Amino acid sequence: MDTQQLIKQTVTENPVVLYMKGSAQFPQCGFSSRAVQLIKACGVNKFVTVDVLADPLVRQGIKDYANWPTIPQLYVKGEFIGGSDILAEMYQNGELQTLLQEFAV
Amino acid sequence: MSDTVALMEQRLATLSPLHLQISDDSALHAGHAGARAGGGHYRLSITCKQFGGLSRLARHRLVYQALGDLMQNRIHALAIDALAPDES
Numbered sequence: 001m002d003t004q005q006l007i008k009q010t011v012t013e014n015p016v017v018l019y020m021k022g023s024a025q026f027p028q029c030g031f032s033s034r035a036v037q038l039i040k041a042c043g044v045n046k047f048v049t050v051d052v053l054a055d056p057l058v059r060q061g062i063k064d065y066a067n068w069p070t071i072p073q074l075y076v077k078g079e080f081i082g083g084s085d086i087l088a089e090m091y092q093n094g095e096l097q098t099l100l101q102e103f104a105v
Numbered sequence: 106m107s108d109t110v111a112l113m114e115q116r117l118a119t120l121s122p123l124h125l126q127i128s129d130d131s132a133l134h135a136g137h138a139g140a141r142a143g144g145g146h147y148r149l150s151i152t153c154k155q156f157g158g159l160s161r162l163a164r165h166r167l168v169y170q171a172l173g174d175l176m177q178n179r180i181h182a183l184a185i186d187a188l189a190p191d192e193s
Binding site: 029031067068069070080082083084085086089090 | 161162165166169176177182183184185186
């Protein structure tokens with residue numbers, strides 16, 4: 001399977017996926033760390049993270065997939081939502097909480 | 106790295122911004138792995154007429170598009186605050 005297919009499968013088979021640097025427990029970048037915190041702040045504790053540092057093909061592939069040059073990237077039900085600035089803005093005005101409501105515990 | 110800010114200003118001029126402020130935060134990230142690869146950390150606040158009615162995604166995409174290849178080499182991380190004139 002090529003990288004684009006792999007990414008498509010990952011984001012469609014899992015409702016909430018964060019492509020990031022490091023893991024949710026040990027983020028390797030301040031922006032990735034902020035994205036994890038924002039998702040958790042919406043009450044979502046179970047979500048898939050993909051560490052792009054583990055695979056150079058995925059690291060480049062995810063930028064091509066969304067036509068978005070930076071990481072982290074959040075996908076909900078297969079749809080690209082944004083990077084950490086966008087998540088922060090959405091959290092501030094309550095949109096992120098609404099979007100993630102059904103996945104909150 | 107300050108010439109990167111000048112290059113960013115040049116590229117972003119194509120969006121005819123009403124307001125543009127770029128700060129170089131690279132020094133704050135000097136120790137971290139990504140910074141060693143050479144790209145800097147920047148923060149930009151930009152106000153453009155054409156952002157009116159556009160989603161955040163679309164606004165950020167316009168900014169990334171204008172910056173072009175700078176995103177691949179000179180810029181490691183970029184925080185963007187993209188506003189329409191009536192929001193600033």
